[in-house]
Amino acid sequence: MATIEAIHTATIQVLLADGVGRLTTTRVSERAGVSVGTMYQYYPHKQALLFAIVERQLDLIVRAMLEAAERLEGCDLRTVSDGLATAWLDAKMADLVSSRAIYAIAAEFDLAELMSRAKNLMVEAISPLLRAIPDARFADPDVTAFMLAALLGGTVRVVMEAGSSEDDLERLRQELPRACLGYLKMSACPLCPSDE
The missing domain is CATH 1.10.10.60 (Homeodomain-like)
Known part of the structure; x- marks a missing residue:
């Protein structure tokens, strides 16, 4: 409307x-x-308006991540890592102004319920994706998915809240996939010969 x-x-x-x-x-x-x-x-009231703004932005991001998870199912570790990081950045940077405004709202209001719902949806999307990676196994894909979602969200928030320059955002676009891949490699269990 x-x-x-x-x-x-x-x-x-x-x-x-x-x-x-x-x-x-x-x-x-x-x-x-x-x-x-x-x-x-x-x-x-004002709070209802602000919560609607946050909910709308979170829904867009979660939808982008669900679509990425569906698209990446069955791909190798590097492709999944790069794909998730890129999807997250694309979703957050599609409307930088709104993304930055959301952080201002989060600083003033208790958004725990909205944020928890978004986090749970992310973990539910990423966990099965990690289980389907052919070249890696994880002892607890749910924990790994949780930490990967935290890595994506926290890293981008720190950079965006600082009102970063285009150079910083480009650096983020280059380095976040590497950080995700490094975390996933360190979290993966060694594959047994029958898994390779």
Whole structure:
């Protein structure tokens, strides 16, 4: 719906211009070109609006990772590692402005439930993918999937929250796949001769 999209866009703009503390439904409605009454029809208060923004962004990222996991099923370790890192970066960088705004919201509100749901979906997607890698075995694919999701999320957040330059983002694009591959190689159990 165009009105909701306008509200979401305006929310991101106000967040980046004024910060979470100065964001009000009135400012967002003015920027979106809708009445405050229309705002309240969709979002009864500021927190509901901000949670909707975060949930939307998390859903886009989780969807991108689920699609990547499906596409990478049965691939070798390096392909899986590179593919997951690239999918994560593509999803986060598709809308850098929104991604950075989400971190500002996360600093102000308790998003544990939303973040936990997203993390669980990521682990549920990555764990079976790790089990299907033909050239590696993991003692506990669920733990490995959890740590890989944490590595992806934490690394990108640190770089993006710092308002990094294009050079930093390009470095991240080059180095994150290597970091993921290194972690997965170190986590993999040695293959027995019948597995090779």
